[in-house]
Amino acid sequence: MSSPRERILEQASILFHHQGYNSTGINQIISEANVAKASFYQHFKSKDDLCVEFLNRRHQYWFDALSDFTSKTENPKERILSAFDFIIHMNDRENFRGCSFLNILSEISKEQESILRVIQSHKNDLRVFFRQLVNNELLATHIYLLFESAIIESQLFESNEIVDKSKSIVKNII
Amino acid sequence: MSSPRERILEQASILFHHQGYNSTGINQIISEANVAKASFYQHFKSKDDLCVEFLNRRHQYWFDALSDFTSKTENPKERILSAFDFIIHMNDRENFRGCSFLNILSEISKEQESILRVIQSHKNDLRVFFRQLVNNELLATHIYLLFESAIIESQLFESNEIVDKSKSIVKNII
DNA sequence: AATTAAATAGACAGACTTGTCTGTATTATT
DNA sequence: AATAATACAGACAAGTCTGTCTATTTAATT
The missing domain is CATH 1.10.10.60 (Homeodomain-like)
Incomplete structure (x- = not known):
């Protein structure tokens, strides 16, 4: 054990x-x-301390899984699209529980700064992930925003339909 | 009183x-x-019951405010863009507390179905709001998704920068 | 084998939670 | 003026929460 x-x-x-x-x-x-x-x-030293550690681990785990999932293809555009398949993959695995980071964001107060910082830095890294694949600031942000809402909306409606829709939207803009 | x-x-x-x-x-x-x-x-009859009532009220309040804010112009495209200004307006008023509905979504369990239904129906109405302004299913969804993430990301980073960026992205697609 | 470190169970403090209840006081209606 | 409805204060139950503490046992190291 x-x-x-x-x-x-x-x-x-x-x-x-x-x-x-x-x-x-x-x-x-x-x-x-x-x-x-x-x-x-x-x-x-506290529950919040555990939370920070949990999020750090989750960050590592989640990004490793994303990298793994999206690196099956070489083409950057294909990789972007497969990132949306990754959402579906995770929704299936985790029963539409959405993003741990955004979920905790909704639960914490302004005083829990150390937790907030981990969440911010996670999302920053995600944005960088897309920027490395498109090499265009505004387009990367665009994809990032669609990616974020794809996670949330599929959580809300417990369905991957909106993820597929997001994917076809992204297909049209890249 | x-x-x-x-x-x-x-x-x-x-x-x-x-x-x-x-x-x-x-x-x-x-x-x-x-x-x-x-x-x-x-x-x-319970705290959850109060929550449902609160969300119903919030729905009414929020949509009235949105309608009011966006109806200053007649042009549908202008209205869509002003919806993003409305986010900034609300962030200023409410200190980047984000969307009550999505915040509560992150807090409830699968058992609290009555609360979930109110949240879903609120977001459905928001989607309809955009669909009435663009008359194109996929484009409406596209705008809706960008609108949603604009709220969340501005909450996360406590800044309206991303809302402005979303707005200029939307300007290019409508 | 003796010492040090780490893990154990679980009592405890003090504060909080939702929800029920009793009994009293205020207000509105007939 | 008498009745009925509503609101009041606040005790109480039964549970939750985080965090501290004591005392014992297990494991690793010298």
């Missing part, structure tokens, strides 16, 4: 992503991770 | 919008609305 710290992060990933941040308590996390509470506070 | 029910809804609007749904308790609402707890439960 993996280390307590690892088990905490694993369970937090599952629970934060499926139930939301505020609706998931430390007690549930440690109980399902089979870790004592004192051990939890040995590794994380 | 207005009725207890009215005062509850007023305070709930302010608090849900500024602190989020899960972070706002019944006790705070009734305390700031100067209403007894028994009175609260005479008008609303």
Whole structure:
């Protein structure tokens, strides 16, 4: 069995992503991770601290998965379009739970700056991802915005229909 | 002074919008609305029930404000562009708190269906709003998606820069 | 084998949550 | 003026929350 710290992060990933941040308590996390509470506070100084760590991990995991998924083709335009297939892929895997970063954004207050910064930097990286594929500032932003709303709208309506629509819109503008 | 029910809804609007749904308790609402707890439960059978009522009100308020704001011009294309100015207007008024509907979407679970339905129907209406202005299904969706992400990204970065960018993107596609 | 480090269980504090309840006071209607 | 409806204050239940603490056990290192 993996280390307590690892088990905490694993369970937090599952629970934060499926139930939301505020609706998931430390007690549930440690109980399902089979870790004592004192051990939890040995590794994380607060719940917000765990949240930051979770988001950092999620960032790594998500970008690795995106890179993997989109690098099946060499053509930059094909890669952009496959990024939208990646949304569908993730929706299937995660039951339309949307973007962890945007979900948590809606839950935090202005005081939780350290969490906000991780979210901002994640989205910045996503924007850079598209910019590297189109080499045109405004077009990259355009695609980025459509990508973002494709995630959210598919979460809202629990359907990939809008992702396909976004994809064909993008096909027309690149 | 207005009725207890009215005062509850007023305070709930302010608090849900500024602190989020899960972070706002019944006790705070009734305390700031100067209403007894028994009175609260005479008008609303649960917190979720209040949430539905709040969203219905917000829907009305928000659409009235949008209609008002965009109807200063007759030209449909001008109206679409002014809808993006409306985002800036609301961001200024509400300190980049984003969309109440999408914020609450991130906070609820799959069980809270009545809340989800109100959110879905609000967004459907927004889509119809654009479709009435462009009379082209795919283009309307395109604008709708850019509008949605303009709200979210300006919330995330607490800046209207991305709204202006969205606006110029829309200018080029209509 | 002895020492140090890490993990355990779980009690506890203090504050919060939603929702129910009792009893009283105010207001509106007949 | 008497009745009925509404609102009031606030205790209470039963649970949640984060975070601290003690005391014990397991594991790793010297």
